[in-house]
Amino acid sequence: MVKAKPAPILDVERLLALVPFISAHQGISIKDLALTFSVTPNQMNADLTTLWMCGLPGYTALELMDLSFDSGYVTIRNAETLQVPRALNFDECIALLFGLDLVKSALSEKSELHPTVDALVKRLAEKSGLTTALRATNPVSAGLRATIESALTSKLDLVIDYHSLYSDEFTQRTITPLEIRLDGGIEYLFAYCHTADAFRVFRLDRVSEATPRQVSESHMKNPTVKSDDPHECEIRITSRLRLMSERFSLENPVLSAPQKMRTYSHQWVVRSIFASAGSCELVSPTPLRAQIALKAQLILDRYMQPEHA
Amino acid sequence: MSRKSERLVNLTIALLATKRYLTKNEIFRSVEGYEGTDDAKERMFERDKDDLRSLGIEIEVGGLDPLFNDEAGYRIKPEDFKLDLGEISGIDIALLSLAAQAWNGEALNEPAHSALVKLQSMGIDSDLDAIPTLAPRMASSHHELTAVLNAIASRTMISFDYLSSDLVKQSRQVCAYAVASRDGHWYLSGLDTAKDALRTFRFDRISEEIHTVGKSGAYEIPTGFDLLSTLDVELNTSVAVVEIRKGRAHALRKLAHKIEDAGEWERIWINYGDATLFVDSILWHLDDAFVVEPQSMRESIVRTLQMLVQTHG
Numbered sequence: 001m002v003k004a005k006p007a008p009i010l011d012v013e014r015l016l017a018l019v020p021f022i023s024a025h026q027g028i029s030i031k032d033l034a035l036t037f038s039v040t041p042n043q044m045n046a047d048l049t050t051l052w053m054c055g056l057p058g059y060t061a062l063e064l065m066d067l068s069f070d071s072g073y074v075t076i077r078n079a080e081t082l083q084v085p086r087a088l089n090f091d092e093c094i095a096l097l098f099g100l101d102l103v104k105s106a107l108s109e110k111s112e113l114h115p116t117v118d119a120l121v122k123r124l125a126e127k128s129g130l131t132t133a134l135r136a137t138n139p140v141s142a143g144l145r146a147t148i149e150s151a152l153t154s155k156l157d158l159v160i161d162y163h164s165l166y167s168d169e170f171t172q173r174t175i176t177p178l179e180i181r182l183d184g185g186i187e188y189l190f191a192y193c194h195t196a197d198a199f200r201v202f203r204l205d206r207v208s209e210a211t212p213r214q215v216s217e218s219h220m221k222n223p224t225v226k227s228d229d230p231h232e233c234e235i236r237i238t239s240r241l242r243l244m245s246e247r248f249s250l251e252n253p254v255l256s257a258p259q260k261m262r263t264y265s266h267q268w269v270v271r272s273i274f275a276s277a278g279s280c281e282l283v284s285p286t287p288l289r290a291q292i293a294l295k296a297q298l299i300l301d302r303y304m305q306p307e308h309a
Numbered sequence: 310m311s312r313k314s315e316r317l318v319n320l321t322i323a324l325l326a327t328k329r330y331l332t333k334n335e336i337f338r339s340v341e342g343y344e345g346t347d348d349a350k351e352r353m354f355e356r357d358k359d360d361l362r363s364l365g366i367e368i369e370v371g372g373l374d375p376l377f378n379d380e381a382g383y384r385i386k387p388e389d390f391k392l393d394l395g396e397i398s399g400i401d402i403a404l405l406s407l408a409a410q411a412w413n414g415e416a417l418n419e420p421a422h423s424a425l426v427k428l429q430s431m432g433i434d435s436d437l438d439a440i441p442t443l444a445p446r447m448a449s450s451h452h453e454l455t456a457v458l459n460a461i462a463s464r465t466m467i468s469f470d471y472l473s474s475d476l477v478k479q480s481r482q483v484c485a486y487a488v489a490s491r492d493g494h495w496y497l498s499g500l501d502t503a504k505d506a507l508r509t510f511r512f513d514r515i516s517e518e519i520h521t522v523g524k525s526g527a528y529e530i531p532t533g534f535d536l537l538s539t540l541d542v543e544l545n546t547s548v549a550v551v552e553i554r555k556g557r558a559h560a561l562r563k564l565a566h567k568i569e570d571a572g573e574w575e576r577i578w579i580n581y582g583d584a585t586l587f588v589d590s591i592l593w594h595l596d597d598a599f600v601v602e603p604q605s606m607r608e609s610i611v612r613t614l615q616m617l618v619q620t621h622g
Contacts, residue, residue, distance in 0.1 A: 005364075009363060012321075023432070024432040053315055081326045082321075085428075087389065090458075096409060099411040102447065108441075132536070136490040138448045138490075139492050139493070168558065182448070242473065274595060275592050276589065281620050293622040300611065303607060303611050
């Protein structure tokens, strides 16, 4: 439903936004301007040349905007008509409203900034014409992400407390963070783990603490990326097809027939079969099937014990 | 850069600076770039008006006086054109900038960035020292987000195909109330017209496109509707008592609202909504989590375990 705007229209939008931006940043370099407006320095030069020809009717030196950019640094005068930035449009309002709700959820409960955020939300909501709250939360703490991002920029190691989902254990590790990546709504931290002496991927929402520290001497003993080979498994889904296809990340899920899937962790497969509560059966490998049956019997026995019955 | 861009900027400046309505002839005479026959200029001006409108710049028509045979005049109202957020402090700018940066690379990244540029064009220094060091991020987004929000703002019904729990496409028609994001998923709530009841949909389960149906202003949105609060209520309708092994089942412990020590174990109280999904999360923890209450849930878990033994043994 979103229509892309044609090039000359986008140019006009950028030209109108440039005037107030330069007015507020007198002396900014063409390079920085190009970066801010996501265009090449050549395009920025063309933009400035066009603006240089614009102004109030009459178009004499008195009416034209007084733009100087020969030195590679830009100043603007005589641009009062366009000096105030344009009103926020609907999309801009909603982007800010969702963002403000995230900021609000990231603030501590006692923060004195809550009324300030609420007042901004109220003003933007009126402008957007939306009467319902735009809400957004993220399981990753915004303070924790700030610590990690700052370690990434200043090239510091981190000591993290990590809860491993598959083994259900808390561990403390020293890592060299490399990159944060978003995949399917989940944020991952790619890092070199000095505790394991290997590259590891951590789910950001499972990191509970992160403390920066100076880079350790034993820096990356095994700098080659060694990925484990995936194991092949076969599963058979008997019900709740949508949930199962989401859980096992299946592209072409089918009901009742056995289908192959790949995994890097047997622990994960066992837990996922249990968490499917009968909607999915493991067909192969056989040793893992036996493990599931044994485990299920063990849990069953406890449920059947008289003191727990 | 085309002559057209230059003309559109000049037209905007002229219509914005004028205190009174400018007639077409005044525009053609004074704004640089209108050339050719009267007919050509006329067509050029009509297209320019449409182009500016597509940028959200509304040209007001007025100056018609029935007593005089006046020509229609045009202007852009500065109060509609210019950013006016009232009193804005450096702290406000810092908070709004943080909000805009949350979209880093996600669907609303472009409008978030253009909003940020506008905020940075106000000539007010961002007071970063007054706010804590935070890096909030949208965990994900969906390309139909703005389409749905436009429909909500104009209260226009929408229709889409939704994947049922058996992965069957079902056609839904919804009076959308609100959109929200939680735990990496986007949700849409509204009145499902066929079921005449409030329903919540996950964006990634909507198959293909979302279409608008009928006219705007077709329904009312309950005042103060808040999707996440509604979800919270749905997720907290019942209480279960669970025994978890010490040092294990951390994900369940995090959800507990009451914890009691029980030797090798801990007894915890957890709120839940959907019993089936709750059983799934209990079973994920294998022999580190046992349901004590409700009894019906214990029975359902026992049946599931018996089935697992039978099918995998």
